[in-house]
Amino acid sequence: MSSYTSMNAAELQEELSSLMQLYKDYQEMKLSLNMSRGRPAKEQMELAQGMLSCLGPEDMTLVNGTDVRNYGVLEGIPEARKLMGDLMGLRPEEVIVCGSSSLNIMYDLVSHAYTHGVYGGANPWCKTDHPKFLCPVPGYDRHFAITEYFGIDMIQIPMKADGPDMDLIESYVSSDPSVKGIWCVPKYSNPQGITYSDEVVRRMARLKPAADDFRIFWDNAYAVHDLYEDDQDHLLNIMDECKKAGTENQVYEFFSTSKISFAGGGMAALGASEANIRHLSQQFSVQTIGWNKLNMLFHVKFFGDRQGVLDHMKKHAALLRPKFAAVLDILKQEVADIASWNVPKGGYFISFDTMEGCAKRVVALCKEAGVVLTGAGATYPYGKDPHDSNIRIAPTSVSVEELRLATTLLCLCVKIATVEKLLQA
Numbered sequence: 001m002s003s004y005t006s007m008n009a010a011e012l013q014e015e016l017s018s019l020m021q022l023y024k025d026y027q028e029m030k031l032s033l034n035m036s037r038g039r040p041a042k043e044q045m046e047l048a049q050g051m052l053s054c055l056g057p058e059d060m061t062l063v064n065g066t067d068v069r070n071y072g073v074l075e076g077i078p079e080a081r082k083l084m085g086d087l088m089g090l091r092p093e094e095v096i097v098c099g100s101s102s103l104n105i106m107y108d109l110v111s112h113a114y115t116h117g118v119y120g121g122a123n124p125w126c127k128t129d130h131p132k133f134l135c136p137v138p139g140y141d142r143h144f145a146i147t148e149y150f151g152i153d154m155i156q157i158p159m160k161a162d163g164p165d166m167d168l169i170e171s172y173v174s175s176d177p178s179v180k181g182i183w184c185v186p187k188y189s190n191p192q193g194i195t196y197s198d199e200v201v202r203r204m205a206r207l208k209p210a211a212d213d214f215r216i217f218w219d220n221a222y223a224v225h226d227l228y229e230d231d232q233d234h235l236l237n238i239m240d241e242c243k244k245a246g247t248e249n250q251v252y253e254f255f256s257t258s259k260i261s262f263a264g265g266g267m268a269a270l271g272a273s274e275a276n277i278r279h280l281s282q283q284f285s286v287q288t289i290g291w292n293k294l295n296m297l298f299h300v301k302f303f304g305d306r307q308g309v310l311d312h313m314k315k316h317a318a319l320l321r322p323k324f325a326a327v328l329d330i331l332k333q334e335v336a337d338i339a340s341w342n343v344p345k346g347g348y349f350i351s352f353d354t355m356e357g358c359a360k361r362v363v364a365l366c367k368e369a370g371v372v373l374t375g376a377g378a379t380y381p382y383g384k385d386p387h388d389s390n391i392r393i394a395p396t397s398v399s400v401e402e403l404r405l406a407t408t409l410l411c412l413c414v415k416i417a418t419v420e421k422l423l424q425a
């Protein structure tokens with residue numbers, strides 16, 4: 001910022017003209033890159049290709065006699081509950097393996113709670129005038145879309161370096177019975193890559209809600225998505241902490257293999273207390289006879305056990321590290337003085353902050369030059385970033401060469417938007 005802020009209007013104008021000239025060169029390149037969503041790259045998915053040929057006719061009947069090709073076993077096959085439980089730090093009885101999308105489970109749980117209530121709650125959420133959710137920001141747009149869809153009011157909670165602002169959360173949760181839940185991505189959060197500290201997890205587990213039907217939606221989507229073997233974040237097991245505090249019915253945990261095996265074709269799980277699992281199984285039994293057990297078996301056969309998954313994720317990390325490095329290097333070289341960003345140790349995103357009031361303009365400029373980023377504002381409830389500064393960079397699905405090009409363009413657009421803003425001041 002220093003170099004631009006020390007320029008007078010004429011100098012800024014001159015700078016803008018030369019930046020716009022460079023921008024025109026990019027437009028002429030007719031780029032077509034999409035960095036809007038956290039998708040795995042083709043090479044990552046190919047790592048799990050062997051899964052599709054790992055089952056033979058002899059595998060169709062499980063040790064307990066279940067034929068995986070037939071209906072039934074709503075909670076998921078025992079082998080899959082064990083594998084997902086081991087990955088989530090839960091016992092198999094605390095896990096339901098359902099379908100291939102954890103977001104779908106989250107939607108279902110909000111829906112059931114809204115129309116029929118949660119275990120232990122006197123009324124469905126819809127009976128509350130203006131039910132509310134706490135939303136750590138910046139956060140995951142699809143979480144916010146679910147609560148917006150049900151007309152649940154969203155209260156923003158600022159993220160700190162070690163997780164969301166717990167003072168604020170405690171005060172809302174303990175004083176307001178219309179606060180029904182909170183969205184959390186506790187490890188390598190989307191988009192900031194922040195992992196909640198032990199203290200934050202403990203305070204979360206010890207929340208004393210005014211509502212009798214409050215739930216923590218603990219979306220551990222990036223639980224095993226470490227970039228570095230020797231420098232990984234550690235997340236405390238919230239269920240263990242809840243059990244110590246006697247609050248185990250207050251948390252719903254989510255996990256999936258969407259970014260381990262196949263996105264949209266993976267295995268997704270819900271983790272909860274046994275009382276919740278019993279209650280939710282009954283609710284689920286209205287909507288399905290059972291999820292895809294063949295897919296569960298594919299996963300169990302291919303990965304074997306938790307260690308098998310962790311070994312597989314090392315291969316993902318090897319593909320992703322150069323991508324994150326490429327983006328981070330260019331950002332550092334180009335815009336260190338006019339923007340800020342996080343340096344994640346895992347997950348799928350880099351959270352990037354422009355000078356206040358510039359994000360929308362940057363995203364629009366990138367789009368006009370052929371690079372689609374996540375919409376500015378998407379990381380906030382209702383798509384409205386009060387500072388218009390946060391941009392989520394998703395570096396996983398494009399090649400390193402394309403990323404270099406796209407990030408250099410992004411930096412150029414950040415410079416243009418910053419100079420324009422200063423000229424307006």
Ligand SMILES: Cc1ncc(COP(=O)(O)O)c(C=O)c1O
Nearest residue numbers: 038101102103185190221256258
């Ligand atoms: C935090 C978070 N939760 C959930 C999902 C989606 O998970 P699934 O594919 O299991 O529905 C994503 C995908 O980007 C995510 O970032």
